[in-house]
Amino acid sequence: MTRQDAGPRTGPxxxxxxxxxxxxxxxxxxxxxxxxxxxAAVVYVVIFGVPTVMAFYFALTRWTLFDSxxxxxxxxxxxxxxxxxxxGFTNTLVYAVVTSGLKVVLGLLLGVLxxxxxxxxxxxxxxxxxxxxxxxxxxxxxxxxxxxPDTGLVNRALALVGVDGPDWLGDATTALLSVAxxxxxxxxxxxxxxxxxxxxxxxxxxxxxVAVDGGGxxxxxxxVTMPLSWPATYSVxxxxxxxxxxxxxxxWTMTRGGPGFTSxxxxxxxxxxxxxxxxxxxxxxxxxxxxxxxxxxxPLNWFLGRRQATP
Amino acid sequence: MRALRRAGGELTALxxxxxxxxxxxxxxxxxxxxxxxxxxxxxxAWPTSWPIVENFTAVxxxxxxxxxxxxxxxxxxxxxSVALIVVFGAMAAFVLQRRAGRVGTLAxxxxxxxxxxxxxxxxxxxxxxxxxxxxxxxGLILVEVAFNLSYAVLLFRAFIAAIPRELDxxxxxxxxxxxxxxxxxxFPLLRPVTVTVILTSSVTVFNDFVNPLYFLPGDDNATVQxxxxxxxxxxxxxxxLLFMDIVLITIPxxxxxxxxxxxxxxxxxAGAIKG
Numbered sequence: 001m002t003r004q005d006a007g008p009r010t011g012p013x014x015x016x017x018x019x020x021x022x023x024x025x026x027x028x029x030x031x032x033x034x035x036x037x038x039x040a041a042v043v044y045v046v047i048f049g050v051p052t053v054m055a056f057y058f059a060l061t062r063w064t065l066f067d068s069x070x071x072x073x074x075x076x077x078x079x080x081x082x083x084x085x086x087x088g089f090t091n092t093l094v095y096a097v098v099t100s101g102l103k104v105v106l107g108l109l110l111g112v113l114x115x116x117x118x119x120x121x122x123x124x125x126x127x128x129x130x131x132x133x134x135x136x137x138x139x140x141x142x143x144x145x146x147x148x149p150d151t152g153l154v155n156r157a158l159a160l161v162g163v164d165g166p167d168w169l170g171d172a173t174t175a176l177l178s179v180a181x182x183x184x185x186x187x188x189x190x191x192x193x194x195x196x197x198x199x200x201x202x203x204x205x206x207x208x209x210v211a212v213d214g215g216g217x218x219x220x221x222x223x224v225t226m227p228l229s230w231p232a233t234y235s236v237x238x239x240x241x242x243x244x245x246x247x248x249x250x251x252w253t254m255t256r257g258g259p260g261f262t263s264x265x266x267x268x269x270x271x272x273x274x275x276x277x278x279x280x281x282x283x284x285x286x287x288x289x290x291x292x293x294x295x296x297x298x299p300l301n302w303f304l305g306r307r308q309a310t311p
Numbered sequence: 312m313r314a315l316r317r318a319g320g321e322l323t324a325l326x327x328x329x330x331x332x333x334x335x336x337x338x339x340x341x342x343x344x345x346x347x348x349x350x351x352x353x354x355x356a357w358p359t360s361w362p363i364v365e366n367f368t369a370v371x372x373x374x375x376x377x378x379x380x381x382x383x384x385x386x387x388x389x390x391x392s393v394a395l396i397v398v399f400g401a402m403a404a405f406v407l408q409r410r411a412g413r414v415g416t417l418a419x420x421x422x423x424x425x426x427x428x429x430x431x432x433x434x435x436x437x438x439x440x441x442x443x444x445x446x447x448x449x450g451l452i453l454v455e456v457a458f459n460l461s462y463a464v465l466l467f468r469a470f471i472a473a474i475p476r477e478l479d480x481x482x483x484x485x486x487x488x489x490x491x492x493x494x495x496x497x498f499p500l501l502r503p504v505t506v507t508v509i510l511t512s513s514v515t516v517f518n519d520f521v522n523p524l525y526f527l528p529g530d531d532n533a534t535v536q537x538x539x540x541x542x543x544x545x546x547x548x549x550x551x552l553l554f555m556d557i558v559l560i561t562i563p564x565x566x567x568x569x570x571x572x573x574x575x576x577x578x579x580x581a582g583a584i585k586g
Contacts, residue, residue, distance in 0.1 A: 031409075031479055031483050031488050031489065031492060032405070032406045032409045032410040032479075032489075033406070033489045033490070034406060034410075034414060035489070035490070036402040036403065036405060036406045036490070036493060037402070037403050037406055037407075037414075037418065039395075039398070039399045039402065039403075040399040040400065040402060040403035040460055040464070041403070041418075043395070043399065043453055043456050043457050043460070044421065044425065044457050044460055046438070046457075047435065047438070047439075047453050047454055047456075047457035047458075048425065048430060048435075048457040048458065049421075050434075050438055051430065051431045051434035051435040051437070051438050052428060052430070052431050052434070054431070054434045054437070054438070055431035055433075055434045058433065058434055058437070063433075065433075065436070065437055065440065113324055118321055118324065119321065120321075120325055124324070124325070124328050125576075126568070126572060127328060127329070127332045127333060128328065128332060129568075129576060130332070130336075130565075130568060131332065132579070133514050133518070133564040133565075133567070133568055133575070134518075134561055134564060135517075135518040135520065135536055135539070135560055135561070135564075136518065136520060137520050137536050137539050137540055138339070138539065138557040138560055138561055139335075141539075141543060141553065141554075141557060142335050142338060142339050142554075142557065143335065145338070145342070145353045145550070146335060146338060146355075148353055151352050151353050151354040152353065152354075153334070153338065153354065153355040156354065156355070185331070185332075185335075190579060190580075193576050193579065193580050194580055197580050242426070242427055245429075246429045248521055249520045249521055253520075253540065253543075267429070270432055271432075271524075271525075274432060274433055274525075279433045282432065282433050283431060283432075283433045283434060286429070286431040286432060286433070286434075287431075289429050290428060290429060290431070293427060293428065293429055294427070294428070297427050298427075
């Protein structure tokens with residue numbers, strides 16, 4: 001803000017805004033008309049806002065799209081009473097924690113690796129990032145084939161070292177985690193490029209200081225890279241939590257929530273109940289998802305953001 | 312000795328990354344060009360014969376050229392929604408960045424909500440039905456616009472912050488205010504970020520599976536992702552065709568990535584960090 005008078009004024013900066021408001025209030029108003037909001041606001045509020053608000057009412061009804069009968073909290077009671085539905089709640093949390101944890105760890109490691117003086121750095125960055133752009137359905141089918149119990153590449157490779165691999169997607173204990181790991185494979189590219197940007201913005205002086213003190217590579221990583229790439233960690237955690245809690249397409253293409261209901265998440269239950277015609281129950285799932293996402297992401301954002309402000 | 316260790320480490324990293332990230336893609340390609348009986352094994356083996364052209368034509372002709380129709384649908388969907396996302400997003404971002412106040416605070420809140428809140432599915436269907444837009448392409452386009460606007464607004468807003476306000480003032484002195492200021496002066500300056508928004512949202516919309524599944528069901532107007540999903544049950548015995556389909560669907564993002572690698576990566580990183 002101190003440079004403001006030297007250069008062009010940019011940014012939303014409240015101070016210059018107010019100053020100009022006093023001098024040229026009328027002109028200010030005509031320069032940035034609220035009408036510019038209009039098209040975006042109409043589409044957003046009608047298609048996204050209205051259904052989001054209405055969900056809170058329809059979640060309390062037995063509903064056929066054409067008429068609805070108010071049943072109070074019955075849908076929510078059903079949701080938590082039935083084992084098949086309750087499991088989705090736990091699975092969603094497990095899935096989000098596992099995927100974001102792995103994305104932070106692997107993204108940081110890959111970020112360090114891909115900012116080091118590696119000859120094939122550019123190539124590796126592209127290779128790691130490309131899965132982000134591939135359709136989830138395609139990734140899901142490919143890994144379903146690779147994870148097949150008998151002929152799949154993963155178990156063939158494990159057999160080479162004498163390990164008898166399980167039926168990854170057909171076994172209730174491994175299905176959800178297998179999908180989570182494929183999710184990490186597909187999404188770690190984003191985490192990596194965020195970390196690369198974060199690591200590259202760390203001033204070289206810190207590394208030089210460590211070198212003067214005679215610190216090694218571990219020291220550099222532990223005391224410079226890791227603490228100073230905190231903003232990147234913050235972004236990666238928030239992003240992958242939002243993505244992980246909502247995740248549907250990968251689970252749906254790989255296991256359809258199976259075997260049984262063991263790998264269902266809230267989002268896949270919403271789809272299943274919708275298909276079965278239980279619209280009220282499906283919407284209750286949506287409300288639960290909304291509450292879970294808000295209850296986790298908003299405090300997380302606040303907590304991580306506070307740490308970011310005072311490192 | 313150190314150089315040797317370096318080279319060793321480099322080699323290990325390279326081999327591991329290649330194995331983990333490229334093997335699945337080579338598996339796709341190899342299975343896509345195998346003949347039917349060999350593809351059935353779904354193993355990672357070199358093809359014994361190479362019926363590339365046959366597989367390609369079989370996939371294209373399957374179920375009365377459904378894949379071609381799906382490509383047309385996906386193109387309409389992507390172009391339509393991305394065009395609206397760009398125009399609406401840039402307009403909103405401009406006011407949002409320039410004009411603080413109560414409306415701005417509300418708009419900011421809505422943008423963040425759009426990034427965080429999962430859309431309520433059945434109520435959206437109910438609303439689209441009330442508007443007569445359920446199971447129609449315009450309806451799906453509006454859905455994609457509504458769900459992807461927030462991200463575009465973030466990218467545009469960050470870019471507009473770097474455009475000096477003096478420019479607005481100069482234009483206003485020349486009698487160019489409001490809509491004309493935006494469309495004549497500001498919007499042309501946004502070209503770099505517009506390209507970024509076009510790239511990232513094209514990839515998102517083209518790859519979207521969930522929204523077409525919910526809001527545009529039916530075979531007539533299926534998008535490529537839904538077609539691929541439907542192929543799975545139909546081709547449970549013809550894996551070579553399923554994977555040929557996967558390869559064909561992966562080509563558009565691959566081309567974008569080859570030509571606009573840096574832009575895409577920068578766009579996705581910038582949005583993430585600002586978000």
